[in-house]
């Protein structure tokens with residue numbers, strides 16, 4: 001099986017990538033601004049939803065239940081979708097999904113397709129596979145267009161181009177659309193996108209989408225969006241192909257009442273996003289006359305098998321954990337070396353795909369817990385991160401890394417009172433060479449990362465336990 | 479001394495889990511806890527066999543190494559009437575992970591011991607307000623102070639306004655709000671070393687907010703965050719210093735004189 | 736292709752069953768029924784307050800709201816269109832013709848090709864249900880008609896307005912396999928510097944006539 005997550009195989013470690021990105025002031029200003037705006041809007045509309053915690057509980061419970069009976073619900077979805085005139089395909093990994101999709105397009109004789117934002121297609125590297133087969137994908141989501149036309153990588157799962165400001169977008173558009181003039185107000189840029197894409201929407205015969213929810217009960221699909229490009233791709237073409245991870249299925253139509261309240265408030269801070277489209281197979285009077293859905297595994301069933309981290313599959317890709325994450329807010333999404341950035345990326349990427357760089361991802365967090373607090377489906381991301389750190393340590397099995405040696409030594413020190421007290425004495429002696437004017441300004445090795453920006457107060461001459469001991473003996477002066 | 483409901487709480491025997499780094503690096507904090515609790519009429523004991531809760535090992539991925547430390551903690555404090563811990567992150571480690579770890583070890587007796595002990599484990603402000611029922615501990619601290627809510631105190635223990643309720647009753651204190659109080663300072667245990675640069679960038683944001691308060695003192699319920707914040711403040715030459723909340727609550731007029 | 740996909744299918748199902756072999760304590764039906772749904776599922780406000788919330792939410796989305804009685808729908812539509820200087824419209828197949836004002840040049844959805852929709856001044860439709868809490872109207876079919884023209888006018892009967900999202904889903908259950916579109920305000924994006932811009936690809940103008 002060849003599981004793939006975008007271009008992640010070639011990515012550098014989080015630390016290396018972050019080192020470069022922290023120098024990009026423009027990018028950091030843009031990321032800061034965007035995440036500030038969304039988190040503010042989000043907290044406003046979450047605060048007014050008095051049953052928010054109950055909705056989170058239900059959302060999390062529905063997802064956990066679905067995973068327990070995933071085979072049942074996938075089976076039910078397949079049967080219902082097929083009965084409604086749809087075609088269901090199964091893909092074990094990225095390559096298989098790409099093969100199926102390219103095959104479907106070629107059978108139609110298609111040379112181009114219109115696409116609405118789908119993270120899953122980025123995960124499998126679909127655009128590259130299409131282009132290799134002479135098929136041109138037009139990204140139609142404004143942000144995806146900015147990324148595609150600018151030959152860039154997405155940096156956020158909901159607002160992929162949030163690292164670009166209006167002037168940067170203007171330049172990309174002018175160049176790619178061959179415009180001589182273009183204003184830099186968001187209105188002007190949006191208008192340019194509207195004119196550029198309208199003609200494509202009316203002409204291209206094959207549409208491609210992701211799915212926010214697959215409904216087992218009805219065989220229906222739900223896509224949530226803002227701009228209307230999704231509706232264009234879902235209704236105008238003759239043929240529609242949808243890709244979805246197997247974890248996107250939910251049991252019933254009614255369950256949407258939970259997720260359609262959780263998702264928009266979490267994702268964009270709106271009470272409801274402008275458009276939700278729901279369709280079931282092929283509808284006789286309008287819309288595509290052929291509908292295919294490709295159900296993708298690509299590592300998901302492997303996550304399911306790990307009971308300590310399967311809740312990762314609850315994710316509805318709202319992006320709230322990214323916006324609130326103090327680490328993401330410093331580096332932006334590119335540091336994560338994967339199309340899945342931020343806290344969810346730090347747990348999802350290394351589980352989907354055990355490439356080397358992903359071993360650095362579970363450590364790209366201070367475990368501050370902000371992600372868990374906002375997650376609409378209550379994924380305990382810090383717990384999963386810790387679990388994955390354990391896996392990384394086990395897999396680096398050598399046991400010979402400096403860190404592992406240090407950690408094991410520390411564990412032995414803490415194992416007995418005698419060793420602990422001896423270490424306290426030793427530490428006070430060992431620190432002498434580093435103290436100047438009552439502070440430590442430089443330390444060697446890994447600890448130098450501490451003193452790069454912070455001073456350290458040396459160990460005081462008396463530990464607490466020594467003070468206590470003296471006090472018990474009755475010779476304490478305080 | 480009376481509690482908020484006007485009752486005189488009976489004197490308790492409180493076992494102090496000072497934590498390894500407070501023991502070694504911040505003895506003043508432990509001394510303050512002792513003074514404070516004794517002043518409130520309680521009896522404090524310090525079991526010498528204690529070392530570390532295992533948080534650093536556990537959170538860094540060395541979970542098997544944390545297991546003996548769990549056993550040790552349970553062994554040492556099993557019979558305590560109440561355990562007081564002046565570090566929210568260590569309480570979080572114990573409360574959020576010990577049951578799960580004991581279960582994973584398949585040790586039913588240990589699971590029982592842990593479940594039995596957990597309700598008696600308190601972070602300092604929890605102990606004072608929720609268990610002992612005091613908010614006014616009779617402290618005097620004539621300084622301009624800002625409170626930093628550490629991540630574990632906020633999102634794991636859900637201390638809410640407990641620390642502020644205690645601080646508001648301190649005589650002479652001038653409290654100033656910290657902007658973006660819920661933002662992580664960037665410490666994160668081994669994160670500060672493993673991702674030193676990102677940690678430093680987060681610290682920079684935190685320092686800006688702290689300096690903006692023009693406070694003389696930045697306080698918190700975790701010396702780990704404070705060590706990181708003070709280290710940054712000192713490097714920048716800022717005048718603000720950091721002091722654990724216990725030290726503020728222990729301070730009295732007599733002590734000042 | 737059928738072969739490889741069915742091979743993939745059985746491999747995926749195998750892995751799922753293995754992963755779940757130790758977790759299914761009770762039946763799927765019982766497990767589903769045990770999901771706690773403590774969130775609000777029915778109305779908590781008076782009718783007047785619900786309708787007021789609905790109108791307010793719509794206005795916050797930059798939609799225009801027009802009040803009418805069953806006798807004055809046609810007049811309200813006439814006024815709404817006149818405000819845009821609009822003289823013609825495409826009309827959804829299911830729309831009651833007696834509500835169309837005189838003097839409006841209209842054409843039925845069924846007679847219009849995509850090109851005609853693209854060039855039309857606006858579209859007129861009814862909805863199936865409306866949600867006050869989120870300012871949402873739910874449309875059945877007419878997916879292209881309500882997308883391509885730059886202006887959309889929807890007539891909403893007061894008895895179609897519910898307070899909450901769960902109430903709407905209860906009403907929509909019988910339409911669960913139809914093509915449904917939830918519309919909450921005009922099309923919009925905030926992709927550039929988080930500035931909300933009205934109308935990217937869908938209609939830029941939304942008028943709601945509340946009957």
Ligand code: SF4
Pocket residue numbers: 266314315316317318319320321322344371374375376377378379
């Ligand atoms: S992990 Fe939770 S908060 Fe993060 S994107 Fe997924 S659903 Fe949203």
